Amino acid sequence: MGSSALKHNSPKSPRQTRSIAPFLLTFFILFGIWLLLSGRFDGLHISLGVISCLIVAFLSSDLLFTSSETKGMTVTWLRFLRYIPWLLHQVFLANIHVLYLTFHPRMMDLIDPEIIRFRSKLKSNISLLTFANSITLTPGTITVYVSVYGDFQVHAIDKPSGRPLPGEMEERVGRIFSE
Amino acid sequence: MNIIVIIFLVLGLIFFTGGSVGIIRFPDFYSRLHPAGKLDTTGLLMTMLAAALYTIQDFSTESLLTGLKIMLIVVFVFITGPTATHAIVDAGIRAGLRPWTKKEKAD
């Protein structure tokens, strides 16, 4: 368990050899972003864009992709897109809850902050990051600490907020990254 | 169309107000982060949705790109907002601030 979870931890130093696939993938993603940002499609700006994307891809392609992660990328991203509406719905519910707490006159009686600990079964860094940020965005909970093995410490604002963790959200995040 | 824009603007304003009032009313540093982190992010989402809808009303390539750029801000904030919140919490824990709880209050 340990070695597989820790594979992507340290970024490779630039001197190590790189494969060409992540480089090209980074280049095309960045070029899409460039076209969106620029909005000018004449020769000068397009060629500037190609040069800039080459520079950034050379500088940072090992940050965006580590070589083992490129397989099955598209399926993961499609599943991630399907996760977003559910997450937005949860975020909206969470905000209504916090808004209710904020404007409640006897707020001090309602809240009961505590720190919850649990162990998640997710393994890779990216799924842990998605889960941790989803926790921070949704009902009354903030991720305090995550270890590489998936030990979470979560600060919850009141009892009903912290109870459903890890629960459904972990299931869904696990399904995205097929773990 | 304008009505939808107005509804989104007002919703965004409500969330922003909630965030600001929350960080004054809540008792300690950790609980203040809940309104600051969540309500502001959602307020931004609502406001940006309104702005993007208003921008792409007179439809052209440029206005479409501008609307997409506005949504790019939302994506960026949705990734970085929780991370910033987490960074502040982490700083609090490492600096040795103890979370406020009800039991301590009762003693």
Next chain:
Amino acid sequence: MDNLFLYFGIFLSLIMGLSLYRALFGPTVLDRMVGVNAIGSKTTALLVVIGLLYHRVNMFVDIALAYAMLNFIAVLASSRYFQKKKNLHEEIGRK
């Protein structure tokens, strides 16, 4: 519609004043950081609304995006800096 955006901007600035209270009088440094972070995310929204007011959204979007990025890095850097301060809880006791 322009008037609506104007009122929205003014109200947003007033709300930022509320967050400024926490940034000025927060008992610990970290409370101040919470206030500053809250002001930052409101400023991002305010910049886009100002762009709508001047009918130059395509320009102001760039500024807002740059501001959001620098705000994120600033919060990250200052939170890392204040981790080193081990005596934050004493600061509360002194007040």
Next chain:
Amino acid sequence: MKWFGFIAVFLCGSLFIYGTVEFPGWGDPLSPTSTHVSPYYIEKTMEDTSVPNIVTAVLADYRGYDTMFETAVIFSAGIACLFLLRQMKRKKTDFRLYRHTATGITFRIEKGGKLPPTAKEFERIDGLWTPYDLIIKTTGRFIIPFIQIFALYVIAHGHHSPGGGFQGGVILGASFVLFAISHDLRSALNRMSEKLTAFFYTLGVYIYAGTGALCILLGANFLDYSALATILFVDPVTARSHGILIVEIGVGIAVMAVMVILYYNLVSAGKFDEGL
């Protein structure tokens, strides 16, 4: 003492406000500033340089000499920080620290000792308190390329949008600072070493001044970009716009490198051993 400061600030502020009474009205078309050179810039910029953003044209073309020395000021700020803070004699520590990434247990290995070669789960750290944070590290990994492409976009689109070398350079430098924060100073130095930074901030100023000198060699005045038309194979007006772009790139490189060197020096107090 607090009250004394308050009174002093209050007096100075009142003096400033009293001074502004004499200013011409805001947006007054007859005030000296808007009758002298401003109309020339507003009317002639497009036909002189074909740059839609007047501010960029004034900054890098009409007032290019000023901007060159602004870049030089930033360069000297970097050099001054280097001289004041950098500790040239490095004190070698005779032990190394390794941390088990999962549990946070730290090993201190004295000189001559070695980790077992199978220990992949240990990372070398700089100081005992160096924090490890999975969320910030992973977010940094995903965000940095997009910040960098945005910075290059800002540099390249100085003609059309509010941007240019200074702003883009700051954002580009901030992306490297974010890398140093989200990982640690050691890996940041691996990626962008001190020597490379020094090379870049010299290169930035050199590009700016070199463009001006090239104009002299081609028989025009210093920083008169229309002389570049013969090398770039375009007409003189477009050459001025391209000259502005070249100069902006130089400014961007210089500002980026100075940002990074300032961060490195300030954060480790010139010792280059540990970051934030």
